[in-house]
Amino acid sequence: MKHISILSLYDATLTSIDSSHQLFTRVNDFIKYQGKPPFYQVEIVGLTKNMKLGDGHYTIRVDKTIDQVNKTDVIVLPLLCGDFPKAIAKNKKYADWLIGHYHNNVEIVCLCVGSFFLASTGLLNNKQCAVHWAAKNEFQAMFPAIKIIDDTIITDEKGIYTCGGGYSYLNLILYILEKHLGREISILASKMFEIDIERKSQNPFAIFIGQKRHNDELVLKAQEFIESNPTATFSVPEVCEQFSVGRRTFERRFKKCTSNSIAEYMQRVKVEFAKKHLETGQKTVNEIIYETGYNDIDAFRKVFKKFTDLSPVDYRKKYSN
Template identity: 25%
Template sequence: MSTFSHIALLGFRQALTTSLSLPIELLEACNQQFTRRRQRPPIKLELLSLDPPPLATSGGLVLQADQWLDAEPESAPWPVPDILIIASRWRHPLRGGAQRPEVKQWLQQLASHGCELCAVGTGSYFLAEAGLLDGRAATTHWHYFDDFENRYPRIKLQRDHLITEAGKLYCTGSVNSAADLVIHLIDRHWGADIAHQVTQQFSPESRRPFANQAYRSEHNLRHGDEVIALAQSWMHRHFGDPIRIDDLAQRSGLSQRSFQRRFQRACGQSPLQYLQQIRLDSARELLQNSNLPVEEISALCGYTDASYFSKLFKQMNAIAPGQFRQNVRRKLFSADDRFYEGQD
């Protein structure tokens, strides 16, 4: 788990306001959780601008940037943060500065230093122009799919995914997906408990687990069977729909027997076991982070029979769904109560 990180956000004229403000709010909420626990906040946040001040966003807000990146990297080295979040642009993304040679060079330098580069929406054009996405999976805002694919034919555009992960390069198709990505980064760097507490402040019912919507190059291909990787990806995106294993086999161009055998060899479990795991993991998230009735959660996770769902959930978790919700909520609010003791 990380102890301290320098996280920078890259803005420019006509940047989509929420592509900057929402990640900032989430990361500041992370810092606040550490302050509440009387620990040192782990994140240093910095807003960088490619344009001279003032930085006017698409929403008409004027932001005060910490640095204006107006110099060549050689003469005045630009910062090297641990994580860089690149804003999305309201108009065509290439007008935001993605084609500036010094910007390309800086992004290449960041990648070589191990910086995690996170592009929100059309911010993916910055990574594409720097050549960092060649041969890798990426996504962008849906309106620019065709343009992106035509300009960068060497990039593996993922039209069906709102988040892609290729090593330390992340792309999201929307601001909401960027929020899910930021929660994932908080989870990975500072723990699931902190990520959960931050999620509670920002409409937890609408947050979708990162693993259920991200295309992860290394994860999807680590077993080397691309046909099965595509089937896994499809299951993650459609786990709430009625799914038949023979339909999955047909979609994969295999007989049901061959599909079952290859899936078991690649994943170490049957397709049905894998699907049940996805569904029940999602049910756990909803039970913990939403107020939806158990019957509705059952339906959202692909189970038309709520009693059958409850039976499966208890088999996997050794506890019924309703009791699981009570237990996790009790732990959550007990922790909050302990913090507030003596604070009046």
């Protein structure tokens, strides 16, 4: 039997705690129907017996406090909300306990932006971390040494599992079930809870938000210029000429500040422009592509799929009003 400790972190969402508890607990019922003993012992663990969540709107009574947990096999870090630096400070008392258990071969399952707290402990150093696309820039600014993965949903590295994207933590739990109990149980849980087990990428859901938390005024002006002209057909040399800077040096500065080359940034702005028109407009797909400034329809389709994992046609089917 594996013991699971779901941490009741300050500023955690109640839904991520409860749904984790529900999934792992219900799996015991699935196994029971197969005539097998329960596999998980699931407990909610906190600093005190009664933990307040959601700015005090909810109170959760935990099964144990952390000092009462002598041994566990899996620690689940729930999704956090609000101000991440404040949430990290509030949960600091969990850090040594978490680090100690990890070094005692305990698995850590981190749900979405619970990764901000996990990163603050140092346990993600020199590891990959999946981060919600909307939190990527803030995470990168706070933890520049951690390698962010923002295209796939799940990472699995040295006993630490992370996931990016709001409710994609449900897919991470299915992934853990498969590792512990096999594909059959994971598929059964997927069917019972109606979770899309094949969801692998954040890209179809992501909205491009340019990284602007830097102090390079010229790069900021270039970003604003590109974003203000999504249908323009200017080249990278023309952007550099617009600001009277040498291409090689400025491209290096731009990439350092934004994590995108100038060409990639222009592509992503055009893709966002196309996505909005595909979602709401009545124009044909080809008309929208031409409006972005592309004359080569196949070339744009390749760029669009690179950033969304969908063709423009499939994107319209998925998101049009």
